[in-house]
Amino acid sequence: MDLKSRNTALSLAITMAFSAPAVHSAGFQLTEHSAAGLGRANAGEAAIADGSSVMAHNAAAITRFDSYELSLGAAYVDAEVKATGNTTDASFNNQLTNNDVVDDVVIPSFYLAGPINESWSWGLAVFTDFGLSTKYPADYLAGPIGGETTLETINFNPNIAYRINDQWSVGAGASVVYGKAKVVRTLGILADASNLENGTNFARSDIARSLGGDGWGYGFNLGALWEINENHRFGLSYRSKVDVEFDGDYTSDVPSAIIMPGETRSGDLTLNLPSIAEFSGFHQLSNSFALHYSVMMVGWDVFEELKATVDGQEVLQKDENFDNSFKYAIGATYNLTSAFTLRAGVAYDETPNVNDPSISLPDTDRINYSVGATYAFTPNSRLDLGFTFVNGEENTFTEPLEPDSLPGVDIPLRTKGDAYVYGIQYNHTF
Structure with missing residues (x-):
């Protein structure tokens, strides 16, 4: 059995690229930017501006703040993703069964924004748009496409906004994205x-191969806010793609032309993170009730291929062929009292991975059901709580085990993923 350079590169590229959450948002996107947003299925996020976390969606909206807004939050994701074989052979299916594919994770966030003068505002957002943690048993039958995979990204995002007049504001920011990844693939x-x-x-x-490394990528974001009046406004934003350049240490228990057991080699790969465009509307229909909605397009079509190198040698060109995907969300906010606010929402989130499904990314279309609340302790401090149930569709597909060394050997698989997401956030005005 030939397990040489092309197989090494194959797993290096797959694991780095598919290090992504399969249940939070489609592809390997994360949208747990705030507890308030979580409680309304992220409906209206580019227009509502009820906290400084709006910077994760629209920098222009921070012109609505008359004073500084500080937000500290975290989301806990309890994922239930299952994978199994999809044949008539129960024994074979059992060897491909894993009832706990995605690890539970905590996603923190930090936001600070405020006015410079009557026209200019600024802010700093620290959050994540992409990440994953998945794990299959060490002796998993499909180890070459299973294994252990983690990806963590942090977006350091300074922003500035300018109020043109009472109705129009624009904003811009820079994205400095740090990524850290670890992957282990077994022979199976x-x-x-x-x-x-x-x-x-x-x-x-x-x-079969193990890689751990980190890297940086850079991008930008733009936004606009149209305030028709105090009760009705629209937001439009764009966040550019980011190419993260990963460098790391590569090892393997399998001797090959590139590496021997016990040795370490350098590996690198460029991961193309997609652009995000969002349109949102907010309408205060009465003193107590507001309706809001969003349409988000994620430019996954940049994820066309992967190229990996080990010790400077290009060892892989692999087509991925992701499609652009859309997320549609609608929600409502109800001010119960001056201190209590209730919210709810629902969203439909499309998967971009329709051409080449993988158990490293057991991704499907999903519907998000969300509820949340805010309690204001004082006029200057409040606590947001949010909850979302992510209901993913079942998916059946076949995946090549090793396209280079075992052409034509496909593994029939079935996956199903749900998640329970809990968010908490403290906000302070000063």
Whole structure:
């Protein structure tokens, strides 16, 4: 069994690229930017501006603040993603079953924004748009496409906004994105095949490839806010794609032309994170009730291919063929009293991964059901709470086990993913 350079590169690229959450938002996007937003399914986020977390969606909206706004928040994601085989052979299916694919994660956020003068405002947002943590058993039958994968990204996002007049504001910002990834892939069934054909003594849990590394990427964001009057406004924003350049250490238990067991080699890969365009509306229909909505387009079509190198050698060109995806959300806010605010929303989130599904990214279309509330302790301090149930569709597909060394060997799979997302955020005006 030939497990040489192309297989090394294959897993290096797949694991770095598919290090993404399969249940929070479609693709490997994260939208847990605030507890208030979580409680309304992120409906109206580019226009509401009820906290400084609006910078994650529209920098122009910070001109609505007459004083400084500080927000500190976190979201806890309890994911329930399952994968299994999809054949008539129960024993084979059981060997491909994992009932806990995605690890639970905590997603923190920080925002500070305020006026410079009557026309200018500024702010700093620290949050994440993309990330993942998935894990399959070490002796998993489909180890070459399963394994352990994590990706963490942090967006350091300074913003500035200008109020043109009473109705129009514009804003812009810079995205400095730090990414950190770790991936482990095991031999799985390839160990059985190699032992049978070549007389080797591999175990399914032996490391086919392991990579841990980090890198930086840079982008920008633009936004506009049209305030028709105090009760009706629209927001439009754009966040550019970011290319994160990863560098890391690569090891393997399998001898090859690139590496021997016990050695470490350098590997690098460019991960193309997509652009995000969003349109939102907000309408205060009475003193107590407001309706809001959003349409978001994620430019996943930049994720066309992956190219990986090990020790400076280009060892992979792999087509990915993601499609652009849309998210549609509608929500409502009800001011119960001067201290209590209630909110709810629903969203439909499309998957971009319709051409080449993978158990490293068990992603499907999903519907989000959300509720939330705010309690104001004082006129200057309040606490937001939010909850979203993510209901993902079941997906059946086949995935090539090793396209280079085992062409035509596809694994029939079935995945299903839901999640329970809890958010809390403290806001202070000063």
